[in-house]
Amino acid sequence: MQCDYFDAGACGSCTLMGVPYAAQLASTQRTAAAYLAEHVPHDRWLDPQPSREAGFRNKAKLVVGGRKGAPTLGILDPGGEGVELRHCGLYEAELHRAVLVLADLVASSGLTPYDVPTRQGELKHLLVTVSPDAQLMVRLVLRSPGQLSRVRELAGPLRQALPGLRVLSVNLQPEHKAVLEGSEELVLSEQDTLPMRVNDLVLHLGTRSFFQTNTAVAAALYAQAARWVDGVDGGQGPRVLWDLYCGVGGFALHCAAPGREVLGVEVSQDAVASARRSAEEQGLTDTHFHEGDATTMLGEAGAPDMVVVNPPRRGLGPRLAGRLEQSHVQHLVYSSCNARSLAGDLSRMPSWQVERARLFDMFPQTDHHEVAVLLRRR
Structure with missing residues (x-):
């Protein structure tokens, strides 16, 4: 690869x-x-x-960096600045497509990326999981509920652009430390689990469930x-x-x-x-x-x-x-x-x-x- x-x-x-x-x-x-x-x-x-x-990962754990209107989705460099990785070759094809859609919609949503060096901003991470049936779970990790209304406004365009979207949620992580998510989860979709078909069984993944990548x-x-x-x-x-x-x-x-x-x-x-x-x-x-x-x-x-x-x-x-x-x-x-x-x-x-x-x-x-x-x- x-x-x-x-x-x-x-x-x-x-x-x-x-x-x-x-x-x-x-x-x-x-x-x-x-x-x-x-x-x-x-x-x-x-x-x-x-x-x-290549193309084997069912989950993307993306740090959101950059600035309002021009976010980066990927990781942070040693100085805490965002590094763009939206085209990572490890992602399953449907997951890759979802990441690209999210990148565009987040850019136009008015959501403010969290800036680690200054401790300002709201959107910290995007956590996206895809099932073998191309259904999706999308979780946005925010510092506070301050921009929750913008996420709610984003729900309609997300569902239109991603027909497989089953679970949409916001996780609140108010602390300034290197953890992906906090303890409070707000599910914004009607469904709260992602059906994951494995062999001849269907497992249900909740928003904070562990599953192999x-x-x-x-x-x-x-x-x-x-x-x-x-x-x-x-x-x-x-x-x-x-x-x-x-x-x-x-x-x-x-x-x-x-x-x-x-x-x-x-x-x-x-x-x-x-x-x-x-x-x-x-x-x-x-x-x-x-x-x-x-x-x-x-x-x-x-x-x-x-x-x-x-x-x-x-x-x-x-x-x-x-x-x-x-x-x-x-x-x-x-x-x-x-x-x-x-x-x-x-x-x-x-x-x-x-x-x-x-x-x-x-x-x-x-x-x-x-x-x-x-x-x-x-």
């Missing part, structure tokens, strides 16, 4: 830009395998799951986890499965099966509501979702036959890893975006053995990675 922004030195986010994709994938595989060498024998690795090297590779990850789950116990699969850090229910819903009790646990109330909605639409009466702390479930509410975990980048940590080590759980699927923290957690669980491991190249052009492992009790 070639990128004009990278070549011009305007953006260095894609650290592997210009490296042939096959070499990128091989390098990422070697890196993950090196971190996990103590825990994953060479013959336990499956072939890595590749990605499209690469839909095709996420689909492969969920499908792999479901195959591993169904294959344990001689192909019988577990009778009771828990999905900890379940988010909007991607793993739990993919692993649901007749006669299997599935429980998803997530601290986010919005994500749990979305997951419940998806389960209801699928008619999954034995799949339930609970709002709570994943680190405290084991031991407090018994233990299932199998657990799926997809923790934040920091990993499970000593507390949950210790609970898994001491539990009666027999099988575990661990999906990790950080092989180093995964290795640390596996060191805390010496009674577990890795049966299979696979790299999922969720983030081409970078050395970031997603690794899934299947473990069983020794």
